Amino acid sequence: MTSPIPNSHDPDFVYGAHQAGHLLPQRPSHSNSEVASTENFGYNRTRDGSEEDLFRGLNSYRVSGTRNHEFKTYLLDGKIEKPWTADKKYKAPRKGNWFILGGLFLAIAVSAVVNWRIAVGVPNHEYCLVLDDSFSTLDKSIWRHEVQLDGFGTGSFDWTTTDDRNAFTDGDGLHIVPTFTTATTRITEKQLHDGYHLNLNQSKQGDKSCTAPKSAQYYIDECTRKSNITSHAIINPVRSARLTTQGAKSIRYGRVEVVAKMPKGDWLWPAIWMMPEDSRYGIWPLSGEIDIMESRGNARGYRNGGRETVSSTLHWGTSWKTDNFYRTTQKHKIQRTDYSEGFHTFGLEWDKDYIYTWVDNRLQQVLYVDFTKKDLWQRGHFQGDYENATQLTNPWYISGNKNAPFDEKFYLILNVAVGSRNGWFLDGVGDKPWVDGRDSAASDFYGARSEWEPTWGPGNERGLTVKNVKMWQQGKCST
Secondary structure (H helix, E strand, C coil), X not given: CCCCXXXXXXXXXXXXXXXXXXXXXXXCCCCHHHCCCCCCCCCCCCCCCCHHHHHHCCEEEEECCCCCEEEXXXXXXCCCCCHHHHCHHHHHHHHHHHXXXXXXXXXXXXXXXXXXXXXXXXXXXXXXXXXXXXCCCCCCCCCEECCCCCHHXXXXXXXXXXXXXXXXXXXXXXXXXXXXXXXXXXXXXXXXXXXXXXXXXCHHHHCCCCCCCCCCCCHHHHXXXXXXXCCCECCCCEEXXXXXXXXXXXXXXXXXXXXXXXXXXXXXXXXXXXXXXXXXXXXXXXXXXXXXXXXXXXXXXXXXXXXXXXXXXXXXXXXXXXXXXXXXXXXXXXXXXCCCCCCEEEEEEEECCEEEEEECXXXXXXXXXXXXXXXXXXXXXXXXXEECCEECCCCXXXXXXXXXXXXXXXXXXXXXXXXXXXXXXXXXXXXXXXXXXXXXXXXXXHHCHHHHHHHCCCHHXXXXXXXEEEEEEECCCCC
C-alpha cells in the first residue's frame, strides 16, 4: 500500500518541511559535496552536537538544496542499552510460547495417530464394482421413482413424483429439486386448502403413479389426499423426488461412495441411505436401515445442526417404538463452510464385522459400529423387556449372525424430503413454524412460506446434486 508521507530522503521534501517548521534561520549555500550518502542515516554531520543536543539525543545534519539549512533528528546514534533483557522474567513469555506450540504439535500428532489407527483398523477387502453412474442421463433400468403422499413414515410434507422438474440430469449430474405444487400442477391455492381430492392412481391426477402396494396397511393415505379447510388438511404443498435402485442394484457387504452437494434452504432434508431388498426379519425397523448421510438445509447455527453438519445412523429394533438408532448414530461437522457450497464424497464400508461411514476420505470417520463384541439384541438390552404386555423375543436369532439384521442385501436411496413430523426437526427450535403432533402441521408449515422460502437457494441450489454414485460388492466378481 502506498504511504501518504512523501519520501523522507527527498531533499525538496526535507527543505519544504523544515521551512514550514522554522527550525533554523537560513544559512549560506554550500557545495553539493556536503550532501551526505543516505547509507549513513541519510546525511553527513557538518557540526558537532552541543552538550544539550547530545543529552537529548539530538543530531544535526546539513542538507543541500535551493537553500541549505540544518536538519535535526531525535533518533539515537550508536548502541542502545537494554538492561531488561538480562532479567530472567523477560525470557519467561518466550518459554511459555514454546510450551503452547509444543502442546499444539503434540495434539496434532496424537490426532493423526488416532485417525491413522482408525483407517488401518478397517480391513481392505477385495471388491467387485456393480454400479458406477455419473448421470449423463437418468438410467431408468437402474433408478426407480417412489411416488407417495404420506412421507414414507416420517410425515414429511412433500409429494414425491415422476416429474422431470423434480428429478433430472445435466452437466452437473443428477438434481433432486423441490418445487411448489401450485407452480407445477393445475392445483390452485384455493384447491390446495379446500375441496380437492387427489388420487395418484387416477390417470387425470397422478398418471396411476403411486408406488405403494395396494396391500399396504396405509395405502389410502399413501396414494390419496383430500383438502379440507375446516380440518386444516391440505394437499402436499411441495413436490420432490425419491429415487432407488431396488430390484436393480443391491449389495450384501461392500462399499458405497456418493459424490454430492447438499441443498440450501430451511426445513429441507436430503438423504443418502439404504433399505433391505427383502424384509426378512419383518417390517421397519426389524430388518434395518442404513443412513449413510442425512442433513438439514438450515443455515449454520441451527441447534440440531444445519447444512454444515451431516450424520450417519443405523435403525434397528423390535418395532418402531423400540428403534435403537440413538445407540448407533454420529454427526460430523465441517468448519468455515457447509456441505451446500461444494461437492463431497460420502462413503460406506460394510462387512459382517462392522459398518463404517466417512466423509471425503477414510480418516474423516462419521460412524463406526463393531459387530464382533455383541449382537444387536444384546446391544439394545431387549432381554426381559415388554411391549403391549408381551415379552419381547429376539427377531434375529434365526440368522445366527451378530450383525443381523445387517446381513442381508440392501439397495440405495437418494431423496430430498421437506419438513417432517417425526422429530427430525425438533419442535420450538429455529423458529420452526409447525408442531409435529398437530393436524394442522402441513398447513402451518405452508402458511409460513414467506419466512422460509427466502432461505431456499435459487434454482438447483435448493436441491440435492449428485455427481457420481459407485457401489461395490465385497468379494471377487463372478465370471
